[in-house]
Amino acid sequence: MPERPLFLERASFRRRRLGDAARVLPVLAAIAMLLPVWWLPKAFSFATGMLALFGFWAVLILSVRLLHRALIRADAAALAETAVLGDAPGTDDATVRNDRDAL
Amino acid sequence: MPFEALVAGCLAYVALLFGVAFAADRAAQRGHVRWLDHPAVYTLSLSVYCSAWTFYGAVGYASRSGLEFATIYIGPTIVFTGAWWGLRRLVRVARMHHVTSIADLISARFGKSNPLAALITLIAVIAATPYIALQLQSVSLSFEVFATQSPNAPKIGGGTALWVAAGLALFAILFGTRNLDADERHHGVVTAIALEAVVKLVAFLALGVFVVWGLADGPGDIVSRISSAAADPSREGWILRPDRWTALNIVSAAAVLTLPRMFQVMVVEAADEERLHVAGWAFPAYLFAMSLFVLPIAVVGAEILPADANPDLYMLTLPQASGQNFLALLVFLGGFSAATSMVVVSAIALATMISNHWLTPLWLFLRRRPAGDDPEDLRGFVLNARRLAIVAVAGAGWVYHQASGGATALAAMGLVAFTGMAQVLPAMLGGLLWRGANRMGAYAGVGIGFALWLALIFLPSIGVGSALSPGPEVDPLTFAIFLSLACNTLAFISLSIFGFPDPVERLQGLSFVNTVQPFSHSRQTRADDRAEPLLAMARRVWGADAALHYFRSRAAAQGKSGYLPDLTPGFLTGLERRLAGSVGAATAHAMIERVAGGMSLTVSDLMEVADEAQRAKEEAQRLETASAELERIARQLREANDKLTALSVQKDAFLGQISHELRTPMTSVRAFSEILSTPDLSDAERMRFAGIIHNEAERLTRLLDDLLDLSVLESGNAQIAVSGANLHDLISRALSATSAIRPERIFTIDRDIPSEHQGVITDSDRLLQVLINVIGNARKYCDAERPELKIRVDRRKKNGPQIDISDNGSGIDIARQSLIFEKFARLNEPSRAGGAGLGLAICREIMTALGGDISYLPGQGGAAFRITLPKRPPAMARTNKS
Structure with missing residues (x-):
């Protein structure tokens, strides 16, 4: 059983960082949805609020879509990389888990 | 629009739904699941979240509270932005454990505890019944809207709701309880729901476009109308309250995870977690589209329709008032879709929970028989229990609808259901x-949350008791949400911290939290003849063919023929998980336990699981160490081989050289002795030639002496004459003995006299020989312009003295350092003549014989040797002993 790698190849590193982005995104989304109402409940209640809300909502959907596309590509690239390196075939989750601690 | 046309359209739509569901089920049976498994179908099926409450009610909600309606959609949006790491994991874990419902998930996680699942089922049923009633009411209300416009329409009473409830129960029974598969997927239902989702969306968007561009003058006009509402005192309710906004977002985010129907479509019906890649953005986009026109419709509706019109029905009354009959029919079908899909999926999800966590355990308890002897068909029982439960759920909804009767009481029911299920979060x-979360914590958290929700939200909503609020400025609902969730979480965490979970629970916790396959823990089976009762039990749950097929494939996997596999821990765990897919984890666990028997898991079993993992890890570690060791040995061997090769080359060179060395003096001796034999030689010449012969013979003798000396030393037979001596004297003697070598070079001698005065017990002649050799080498080979010789003596406490002799020449290059102590080392370098190259080899042998050592010191700015002596020579130690 090989030791968990301490450092990753470029593609796996990219995938891991995109994964971090996927973790941060919901937190940012929640903050962005909640804070304006706490600060300016009156200004946010009518047309301005509606435009801001739906505008941000659309941006959020778009960014999730882009992020997921990037993640799928990064996954494929990371898989290809491990295959090239002749490492354990990275198709199963075990591989993904095994190097979870690496940066 | 004539009422009959509406009824006809409605019936045609229902027939279409039945047809689609039937076709999808048929396709799935034939294995054509490719398009059924498409991520788009999955995403659309998630829209079961948008029930009639959100379809019709969102506009009403927006009319009363403005933008606050959006919280119902924003919470799920935020949850789905975390789909990649959150929901994917949830789906993966749930599929790994063949989870059948939210109650099953939690019970499986907390040690397959059925009472916990039963409690969660209770909450789900209590929360869902009024919600289902709300759907029935929305359908009957929308029928009424059309009926009141049509003069010859029949009187609408409770009949519509009854018919709708009966029809939906029939649909759910037909397509939801067809099989008892381990994976619990219902392709027919999901496909029909996906179709309904499209109808919902199209209807809503069509009405929105009509309102914005047909009734109003485009988006700009809508924005200005909403802006002017800000000044309207009747719109004071539109001003958002931050605490309420936050609480409702939290509750809706929780609801999208915990509502039984959402869990059913999102987790149970998901083939794998891949479809969340699309749903992660597509479902928020669906919600976005469903809420985009809510506020415009509310504003325009309030302006166009009479003041007493019910805002909850603006969706229908707006197109009707504008004479858009077809649009009204489309919206009606959209609302109908929203209501029916919600009722069907809820009924199926709740029925699964009721049958798995209430009825089946009860039945197994009542019919307790000797293990494995039950002839009854459990499969039939479970399916019938589900059918009964579906009828009961739909019926309860109808009864509730009839009993409450009023529209106002039902309006808040959506939020009541949301807050109820949020207690499970x-x-x-x-x-x-x-991993530290335990069952007691879950009981306490869910129990307290349930009680508070019942007292503060549910009962006040049906008119029993009143909502509690610490002050007039605090919103009662927000207060109740925060209070119940806070107490719930606090109780859950504190009991988890102070409790100690049982082994099954700890295993499950490990499996759930780390997303690893459930462990096949080592169960003690009573005997091997238990396989047959297990097969009988599986047959009762899955039917004969499926059970035989499973058992045979497992036996084949073990390399056995026939239908009865060995009861290995792996087989039992796998069987239990598959059974869990049909009857829930807790029931499956209990059933296996009863039949296979004697399998209670103990802490020591847990330790064994951990040990196995540990052993595997250690084995891997050992192999790794062994291979590192091998590599090291191989490296050493390689080095040894290199050295041997070099030595062999040296030896070959030696043979040539020694022949040469021996032959040169021999040749001179022979030649000069021949000359001597000639008669006409002067005395002086004769003397000279005899002198040459003598010198050459001496050289030969010296060489042969050296060789002899070395072979004696090497054989270990050297005679050691031990005596005491002063090191200072020995060094001085060595220096003076070597002063004749290259006398033209003046050496600066650097000595540390005080430290040299030290007595040594050794063979002083031999030591002197070594010193002379080393110092002589320095004199011979030091190539510095101003040669220096440095001698340092170090008194060591435990051992004898250590003598360092170094010069300031160019030293010996690294490649040769390892060879200089070998015999004939010099011979490789013909340019440096003057000796046979045996000196250092002899030195080393002498030092070994004296129990000391001589080594080359690299990095001293020249050639440097270190001679170390023991306190006593070994020969003396030997003599003392004997």
Whole structure:
């Protein structure tokens, strides 16, 4: 059983960082949805609020879509990389888990 | 629009739904699941979240509270932005454990505890019944809207709701309880729901476009109308309250995870977690589209329709008032879709929970028989229990609808259901993310949350008691949400911290939190003849063919023929998980336990699981160490081989050289002795030639002496004459003995006299020989312009003295350092003549014989040797002993 790698190849590193982005995104989304109402409940209640809300909502959907596309590509690239390196075939989750601690 | 046309359209739509569901089920049976498994179908099926409450009610909600309606959609949006790491994991874990419902998930996580699942089922049923009643009411209300416009329409009473409830129960029974498969997927239902989702969306968007561009003058006009509402005192309710906004977002985010129907379509019906890649953005986009026109419709509706019109029905009354009959029919079908899909999926999800966690355990308890002897068909019982439960759920909804009767009481029911199921969230999240979460914590958290929700939200909503609020400025609903969730979480965490979970629970916790396959823990089976009763039991649950097929494939996997596999821990765990897919984890666990028997898991079993993992790890570690060791040995061997090769080359060179060395003096001796034999030689010449012969013979003798000396030393037979001597004297003698070598070079001698005065017990002649050799080498080979010789003596406490002799020449290059102590080392370098190259080899042998050592010191700015002596020579130690 090989030791968990301490450092990753470029593609796996990219995938891991995109994964971090996927973790941060919901937190940012929640903050962005909640804070304006706490600060300016009156200004946010009518047309301005509606435009801001739906505008941000659309941006959020778009960014999730882009992020997921990037993640799928990064996954494929990371898989290809491990295959090239002749490492354990990275198709199963075990591989993904095994190097979870690496940066 | 004539009422009859409406009824006809409605019936045609229902027939279409039945047809689609039937076709999808048929296709799935034939294995054509490719398009059924498409991520788009999955995403659309998630829209079961948008029930009639959100379809019709969102506009009403927006009319009363403005933008606050959006919280119902924003919470799920935020949850789905975390689909990649959150929901994917949830789906993966749930599929790994063949989870059948939210209650099953939590019970499986907390040690397959059925009472916990039963409690969660209770909450789900209590929360869902009024919600289902709300759907029935929305359908009957929308029928009424058309009926009141049509003069010859029949009187609409409770009949519509009854018919709708009966029809939906029939649909759910037909397509939801067809099989008892381990994976619990219902292709027919999901496909029909996906179709309904499209109808919902198209209807809503069509009405929105009509309102914005037909009734109003485009988006700009809508924005200005909404802006002017800000000045309207009747719109004071539109001003958002931050605490309420936050609480409702939290509750809707929780609801999308915990509502039984959402869990059913999102987790149970998901083939794998891949479809969340699309749903992660597509479902928020669906919600976005469903809420985009809500506020415009509310504003325009309030302006166009009479003041007493019910805002909850603006969706229908707006197109009707504008004479858009077809649009009204489309909206009606959209609302109908929203209501029916919600009722069908809820009924199926609740029926699964009721049958798995209430009825089946009860039945197994009542019919307790000797293990494995039950002839009854459990499969039939479970399916019938589900059918009964579906009828009961739909019926309860109808009864509730009839009993409450009023529209006002039902309006808030959506939020009541949301807040009820949100009480399950702490246990669910904690169970998935925290290995330390335990069953007592889950009981306490869910129990307290349930009680508070019942007292503060549910009972006041049906007119029993009143909502509690600490002050007039605090919103009662927000207060109740925060209070119940806070107490729930606090109780869950504190009991988890202070409790100690049982082994099954700890195993499950490990499996859930780390997303690893459930362990096949070592169960003690009573005997091997238990396989047959297990097969009988599986047959009762899955039917004969499926059970035989499973058992045979497992036996084949073990390399056995026939239908009865060995009861290995792996087989039992796998069987239990598959059974869990049909009857729930807790029931499956209990059933296996009863039949296979004697399988209670103990802490020592847990330790064994851990030990196995540990052993595997250690084995891997050992192999790794062994291979490192091998590599090291191989490296050493390689080095040794290199050295041997070099030595062999040296030896070959030696043979040539020694022949040469021996032959040169021999040749001179022979030649000069021949000359001597000639008669006409002067005395002087004769003397000279005899002198040459003598010198050459001496050289030969010296060489042969050296060789002899070395072979004696090497054989270990050297005679050691031990005596005491002063090191200072020995060094001085060595220096003076070597002063004749290259006398033209003046050496600066650097000595540390005081430290040299030290007595040594050794063979002083031999030591002197070594010193002379080393110092002589320095004199011979030091190539510095101003040669220096440095001698340092170090008194060591435990051992004898250590003598360092170094010069300031160019030293010996690294490649040769390892060879200089070998015999004939010099011979490789013909340019440096003057000796046979045996000196250092002899030195080393002498030092070994004296029990000391001589080594080359690299990096001293020249050639440097270190001679170390023991306190006593070994020969003396030997003599003392004997």
